[in-house]
Amino acid sequence: MSDPLAPERWERALVTGASSGIGLAMAELLAERGTDLVVVARDGARLERLAARLSPGAEVEVLVADLGDRDQLATAVERLGSAVSPIDLLVNNAGFGFSGDFIGLDPDGETAVVDVNIVALHRLAHAAGTAMSARGRGGILNVSSIAGYGPAPRAATYAATKAFVTSFSEALYSELGPQGVTVSCLCPGLTRTEFQQRSGSSTDRTPGFLWQSAEAVARAGLDGLDRGRAVVVPGTHNKILSTGLRLAPIRLIDQVRRRFR
Ligand code: NAP
Numbered sequence: 001m002s003d004p005l006a007p008e009r010w011e012r013a014l015v016t017g018a019s020s021g022i023g024l025a026m027a028e029l030l031a032e033r034g035t036d037l038v039v040v041a042r043d044g045a046r047l048e049r050l051a052a053r054l055s056p057g058a059e060v061e062v063l064v065a066d067l068g069d070r071d072q073l074a075t076a077v078e079r080l081g082s083a084v085s086p087i088d089l090l091v092n093n094a095g096f097g098f099s100g101d102f103i104g105l106d107p108d109g110e111t112a113v114v115d116v117n118i119v120a121l122h123r124l125a126h127a128a129g130t131a132m133s134a135r136g137r138g139g140i141l142n143v144s145s146i147a148g149y150g151p152a153p154r155a156a157t158y159a160a161t162k163a164f165v166t167s168f169s170e171a172l173y174s175e176l177g178p179q180g181v182t183v184s185c186l187c188p189g190l191t192r193t194e195f196q197q198r199s200g201s202s203t204d205r206t207p208g209f210l211w212q213s214a215e216a217v218a219r220a221g222l223d224g225l226d227r228g229r230a231v232v233v234p235g236t237h238n239k240i241l242s243t244g245l246r247l248a249p250i251r252l253i254d255q256v257r258r259r260f261r
Helices: 021-032 044-054 070-081 107-135 156-179 195-199 214-226 236-247 250-260
Strands: 012-016 036-041 060-064 089-092 138-143 181-186
Touching: 012 021, 012 070, 012 107, 021 036, 021 044, 021 089, 021 138, 021 214, 036 044, 044 060, 060 070, 070 107, 089 107, 107 138, 107 156, 107 181, 138 156, 138 214, 156 181, 181 214
Parallel strands: 012 036, 012 089, 036 060, 089 138, 138 181
Antiparallel strands: none
């Protein structure tokens, strides 16, 4: 009899944003569990190094794509729909955001955040959901953030994109579950990756206990998906913070954020 607590045996996963941080940790954990991979990001050299490291234990396909570019996104969409070496798990992880007052940020950069965090994730989920529901089995793990639980002054666009991801994922959980496709939404809090450096945010005054490793967050996401959880918030402190963000009025959120910025 199979062990109900053993991780799900995914055959082949497409992981976006696998060149660093949480996506890289997801790819490593999945390979350890015997899952073959399609790894997607812009930095082809990093992806090739990852593929070399994980092979021959796992078969790794490298797909270099800027998911903010519609033509390049189409190659990833096409790969998800392919019946050759079909993908049974999509990890929709690639994402980023910029820190600063909205009108002071580059509007093209803010639009790129929407393109990657929302448009790409949405199109990839559509392609995966269509192919997987036709086969009657699959998994989609969307990476959101606890930032999506409330408005975030000085990260307005980023938090709004994550509110979209969480709401969208919960609706898909209901729609696709009966068709054999598990949809989970991972909502991390502060995680040690390249995210903060890329976003231009200062975390000098952030208490140490708020941080988690990419590996711990990735593991929580994959385990939550295997257990059929609609939403996974890793870490007790993040569960408390996300509840606070959901309930707090904007003026209180603003005051707290100003203390730590
Ligand atoms: P990270 O280390 O900066 O990794 C981001 C990944 O996304 C990289 O692999 C990057 O690869 C990829 N990416 C970015 N833009 C892309 C594009 N246009 N096309 C294709 N790939 C792109 O950050 P991370 O923390 O692991 O972020 C992963 C996810 O976790 C994101 O969705 C983020 O919003 C979420 N998250 C992070 C935190 C945190 O504190 N770190 C908290 C909550 C949620 P390339 O640069 O090679 O393209």
